Amino acid sequence: MWLPIAGLLVGILLGFLFSVEIPxxxxxxxxIAILAAIDTILGGLRARLEDRFDLPIFVSGFFANTFFAALLTAIGDLLGVDIYLGALIAFSIRIFGNVGFIRRDLVEGYWRGLTRQERGSVFSGRQSP
Amino acid sequence: MVLSERTLRTFRVSRWHVAFALLLATAGFLAVTQIRNAVLIRQQLNVPPDRLQELAFRLRQQERNRAALEEQIFTLRDQLGDYERGVAQDQEKLEDLRRGLERLRILAGLAAMVGPGLVVELDDSPQPLRPGDDPNTVILHYTDLQVVVNDLWASGAEAVAINDERIVSTTGINCVGTTILCNTKRMAPPYRVTAIGDVESMQAALERSDGSLATLRGFGFPVKLARGSRLVVPAYRGSFRFSHATPVELPK
Structure with a gap:
């Protein structure tokens, strides 16, 4: 687990080191794109915990979601429709949902791990069938 | 194969770890950049970033308004220039009218005049009346004044006044009891007739041997004649009234 956390820290550090001005x-x-990115990452984490993680889907989803979120919002502004608000609500709901599922998965996994350890199982986590 | 399976598993594990790390790095970088920009915007513009669109819209609106107002200013300035030119023209016309009016006032005797001329002073005769004498022979009559004024007009007077009462087109010289009425003013002797005009010609007309002054002198009235280079004939102070007469052709 240390590598993703390190990656996050590196990203934050880079963000502070290089000031990129957004027009x-x-x-x-x-x-909105950042919301989409957070949602995708949480979704990936959830998929990982629920054992249905797929790397290409995760990576493509990350970029596609961020890109289309920004694009749709921009198109909405061009049309004069507040897709911005829609995207905001949709991503917020998804993020909260993902956080909820991740929490549930983690708690479940923790309890299962505990029971397995009580049973004397060597394996832990959700890799075992 | 156990080793390779192990390496494969570790590889697989590290692969998603790597992917997560990279994407988290990207997301972290983006988030930090976004937050910094938002903070910057809030600090510099003192508005939250989500109101930028609205403010931009308002800005554009105001800019359009300003452009419209500037255009209005230009047209108004043009109009003002037109008006000023018009006013200048009007002022020229007004000046013409004013000059015309001034000329008419001079012609009507409504302006005080100054210039060279004669002063004729007439008075009743100082000769004592003996019993049986006709008092008319020692009293100046309005006709005497009329004759003098007529002589002055005939010999080139341009402005005449009797005792500072201007002779104008409607002036009559009349007898009212023992006094003389000129315009609406009663006068008593001595009478001082001031005339501006050709001095030589007027004097010659008055002083001729059978002229009005010679007759008056013959009857023993004291007559004084004086020249002046800067005589003042005052303006007519009365009014002109036309209750019955109207101009044949009304001025446009």
């Missing part, structure tokens, strides 16, 4: 006009869209 005023697209700040709104990048905000």
């Amino acid at each position: 005023l006009g697209i700040v709104k869209y990048t905000a």
